[in-house]
Amino acid sequence: GDSVTQMEGPVTLSEEAFLTINCTYTATGYPSLFWYVQYPGEGLQLLLKATKADDKGSNKGFEATYRKETTSFHLEKGSVQVSDSAVYFCALSVEGYNFGNEKLTFGTGTRLTIIP
Amino acid sequence: NAGVTQTPKFQVLKTGQSMTLQCAQDMNHEYMSWYRQDPGMGLRLIHYSVGAGITDQGEVPNGYNVSRSTTEDFPLRLLSAAPSQTSVYFCASSYRAGGAYEQYFGPGTRLTVT
Numbered sequence: 213g214d215s216v217t218q219m220e221g222p223v224t225l226s227e228e229a230f231l232t233i234n235c236t237y238t239a240t241g242y243p244s245l246f247w248y249v250q251y252p253g254e255g256l257q258l259l260l261k262a263t264k265a266d267d268k269g270s271n272k273g274f275e276a277t278y279r280k281e282t283t284s285f286h287l288e289k290g291s292v293q294v295s296d297s298a299v300y301f302c303a304l305s306v307e308g309y310n311f312g313n314e315k316l317t318f319g320t321g322t323r324l325t326i327i328p
Numbered sequence: 329n330a331g332v333t334q335t336p337k338f339q340v341l342k343t344g345q346s347m348t349l350q351c352a353q354d355m356n357h358e359y360m361s362w363y364r365q366d367p368g369m370g371l372r373l374i375h376y377s378v379g380a381g382i383t384d385q386g387e388v389p390n391g392y393n394v395s396r397s398t399t400e401d402f403p404l405r406l407l408s409a410a411p412s413q414t415s416v417y418f419c420a421s422s423y424r425a426g427g428a429y430e431q432y433f434g435p436g437t438r439l440t441v442t
Contacts (some may be wrong), residue, residue, distance in 0.1 A: 245429065315361075319370055
């Protein structure tokens with residue numbers, strides 16, 4: 213079956229540090245890959261996505277590149293801010309699953325805390 | 329647009345009680361889903377719907393029922409609450425954009441079953 217493995221947290225960094233959160237996946241088909249972010253007390257928000265190999269998704273200074281050869285989609289940011297403190301989820305979906313609803317398979321989440 | 333709304337935000341039930349978690353969206357999305365979030369387990373799909381009148385089970389459907397009479401609403405019913413159903417519940421609606429379905433999540437309902 214499909215699965216997502218994320219770097220375990222929690223991760224604590226100082227402001228302006230470089231961030232990497234690792235994500236690898238296994239999928240029976242050709243997946244689309246996502247990063248979602250959950251701020252305290254809120255639902256998940258889509259942060260970025262990539263739908264084919266070598267695509268780079270980017271948003272709010274975050275980036276992730278779809279690497280088919282290593283089955284990875286690592287999240288990076290060059291200089292983190294206190295406002296980036298949140299839980300980050302890597303997820304995948306495979307087209308055609310469940311009548312086109314494209315069920316999301318999530319990783320377990322990585323809690324990130326940025327210290328001023 | 330309000331997006332995806334969920335009520336209530338918090339609920340405490342006793343074992344054996346029943347209740348309905350409400351979910352509504354105003355984006356005219358055909359696809360809607362219910363997930364539960366438990367510590368260390370990410371989100372797991374309970375039920376989903378691809379349109380009014382059509383629902384199906386996800387990976388953890390036991391103890392939950394759903395119906396979809398309109399495009400906007402997708403309530404989740406707990407028939408006889410159990411402590412194992414203590415969790416945070418998220419409703420989502422989705423549409424296809426840029427080659428993949430993007431899901432929009434509600435703010436969640438935190439349920440405690442004692």
